[in-house]
Amino acid sequence: MTAPSPSRVTVVGASAAGLSVAEALRRDGYTGRLTLIGDEPHLPYDRPPLSKQLLSGAWDADRLRLRSAEALDALGLDLRLGAAAVALDTGAGEVALADGSRVGYDALVVATGAAARRLPGTDGVAGVYVLRTVEDALGLREELRPGRRLVIVGAGFVGAEAAAVARELGAEVTMVTDAAVPLADALGPDLGAMLSQVHVEHGVRIIPGVLVDAVLTEDGRATGVRLADGRTVEADAVLVGIGARPNTGWLAASGVPVGDGVECDATLHAGAGVWAAGDVASWPHPRTGQRTRIEHRANATEQGLAVALNILAGPEHATPFDPVPYVWSDQYDLKIQIYGQLRGCDRVRIVEGSLAERRLTALHGRDGRVCAVVGVNMPRATRTYRPLVAEQAAWPSAADLDPALSAGPAPSARPAPSAGPALGAGPATSGRNA
Amino acid sequence: MKISVDVDKCCGAGQCVLAAPDVFDQRDDDGIVILLDATAPADQHDNVRKAAAVCPAAAIEVRQ
Known part of the structure; x- marks a missing residue:
């Protein structure tokens, strides 16, 4: 002992x-x-x-x-x-x-x-980056200026944050992801769709639903990526953000x-x-x-x-570790915050704000109990719902909440379902930065 | 105790408010920290140290 x-x-x-x-x-x-x-x-x-x-x-x-x-x-x-x-x-x-x-x-x-996970065959290839260390970030920063083309492989928080920064610095950005909707793994389909729309409005080209097959190189330097469907995307630099x-x-x-x-x-x-x-x-x-x-x-x-x-x-x-996990992401002028874990959640309800305003607090539930709260640009309000996550409170009935605050149609024009939760179910896998 | 916060580093997590609600608050619009009491009474010192420890942006500094 x-x-x-x-x-x-x-x-x-x-x-x-x-x-x-x-x-x-x-x-x-x-x-x-x-x-x-x-x-x-x-x-x-x-x-x-x-x-x-x-x-x-x-x-x-x-x-x-x-x-x-x-x-x-x-x-x-x-x-x-x-x-x-x-x-x-x-x-x-x-x-x-x-x-x-x-x-x-x-x-x-x-x-x-x-x-950081890397793509096979990219060791030592100039112009291919991951974002995990200070050297990684300083190297990538050198690539980001007007006229330079960046391809981001993966659409988790790291890739999305880098996309926002790269656009602000004037680089051309293409985001390639095997997910149908970028960020849906982390945030669920509706919030993912809203964020994707924000990226598109800022000039990010998104290529969803396809894997990257290989990084193309010339003289030991990346020139773009080849997609699994045969298409190619030319680039001066490649950021690989496919998890860790x-x-x-x-x-x-x-x-x-x-x-x-x-x-x-x-x-x-x-x-x-x-x-x-x-x-x-x-x-x-x-x-x-x-x-x-x-x-x-x-x-x-x-x-x-x-x-x-x-x-x-x-x-x-020793006592068990029993946290309410917390994660945040900053993209453009949006701050996204999650208390709790979205994994396996089967219901979502916007309790303050709306997708249209891009300012909201959304409760997420699993098996009839609150499992997470997600906030977009409502930090203080979002935190006030944290106790429901900590207590694993019973999922509130619609009557418990102000019906005027329920979600309207998403900006992507995806109609809200006529019955059931106001948003599609959240991610089925995990809430990691993948 | 002398507490200082770096609002530029603050990420609006609100963990400090959970740890020491008598000493920290958040702005409504962006969640940035508000230092309510830069000296904090003795009965709050443990809470303040916890707040500084759990801040995920290392934005709180405590000097004795």
């Missing part, structure tokens, strides 16, 4: 989740050795601005720092940056780093995040249970003093009972806090 009070905690991953663990441990009185290992050479930085303020040039990279140097100093960390973990020996309680050194631990936190895959390769021989991420119990413990937080962590969500992995910024922090408390409590007294 793990000692209830470890004296050596090692955190692998120096981004939002790992930093959150370290800060919470100190805040809650942990005075032992605390090692924070990150494979990137940078001090911990924030990733949501990569596809927003950093890509647009509004901020420089220093602005992404999660904490000041003084605040990090105050944590008393053994900070190992530019040091990739390559293996874990749970028997010896040691992490092996790429430089050959080893770091011992009593409690280990895996917070290694996820890596958890960074678990270094755990292969460790005995730590790995599936889609590190498979933890409900308390985020993966056994043998190993815990996980952030994009890499999978756990059975207490509300749904389903194994869940969330690639969102707010989750990284909240899981980090929960892991820190559970490490200090010890596995015997």
